[in-house]
Amino acid sequence: MTLTLDRARLRALLPAFSLVAVLVPIFFLQPATFSYFGLGLLLNLAVPLVLATLAQLAIITANDLDLSIGPFVSLVACIGATLLVNQPLVGVAALAGCVVLYAAVGALVEMRQIPSIVVTLGLSFVWNGLAVLLLPSPGGTSPAWISSVMGYQTPLVAAPILWSTVIAVVGHLLLMRSSVGVRLRGAGGNPRAMSRFGWSLVRSKATLYAVAALFGVLSGLCLLGLTTSADANLALRYTLMSIAAVILGGGEFVGGRVSVIGAVLGAVTLTLAASFLAFLNVSSDWQIAVQGAILIVVLSLRVLLQQRGGEQ
Secondary structure, three states, rough: OHHHHHHHHHHHHHHHHHHHHHHHHHHHHHHHHHHHHHHHHHHHHHHHHHHHHHHHHHHOOOOOOOOHHHHHHHHHHHHHHHHHHHHHHHHHHHHHHHHHHHHHHHHHHHOOOOOOHHHHHHHHHHHHHHHHHHOOOOOOOOOHHHHHHHHOOOOOOOHHHHHHHHHHHHHHHHHHHOHHHHHHHHHHHOOHHHHHHHOOOHHHHHHHHHHHHHHHHHHHHHHHHHHHOOOOOOOOOOOHHHHOOOOOOOOOOOOOOOOOOHHHHHHHHHHHHHHHHOOEEEEEEEEHHHHHHHHHHHHHHHHHHHHHHHHH
């Protein structure tokens, strides 16, 4: 029993170990990065990916998968760079409409038992098409207040680290510790029990999809604030990266088993790996390959620990 518990704790700590494994060679090769400005530079784009990862986590919590989060984040950035600047009320209404549509998709997936992969794949083309209509070519500008928020320099600790920590703690408390969070996770973990207790699976999935949309909106606005302009293809890579970060953080595709803190660590790990390779002028193709290698190694270790635990 003790060995089994130790292996379970080790599995839970794998996201932290993977982060350390990425940090060590970075600090060894470039000791100057271990500073306020160095870490801020490496993790400059971490917050948008962290938020997109939590959007994906909300969907995976319901045993679904979202293949549209990347195009959705790009659309939000395009809305922010155009409508929020020229017609703020219209822009806010457009973002609210996107959240409502996401919730409706979640309800539809549950009521009609349609595979989420099919629905969200189709939705990705809708988001991308709308983004192209709003911004046919890269451009636009970030609202001043968004740029100010994302450009704010926090004391002592680099802003990306502070914001990622706050997001992880708040998300963990809401999803993993609150009664509402337990109920929502039940939609993926034990839907039959939820039905027996009279809790609506349709409402739970709609809520999780709406939460995913809210995180997606925040991700798009944060990304816009950092880049100061938008593009219909700005965040397409976020779809696969968000899935990888959730899985890297200990999440599983079935059973509603997720970890908010682990997912945030996974997103930070992938951001660090990509940023450092970009800093070394390594091709973006190799950046993706390294991120994939990190995921494969961690998953292999997780499977190995699970098998060893089953043998005890």
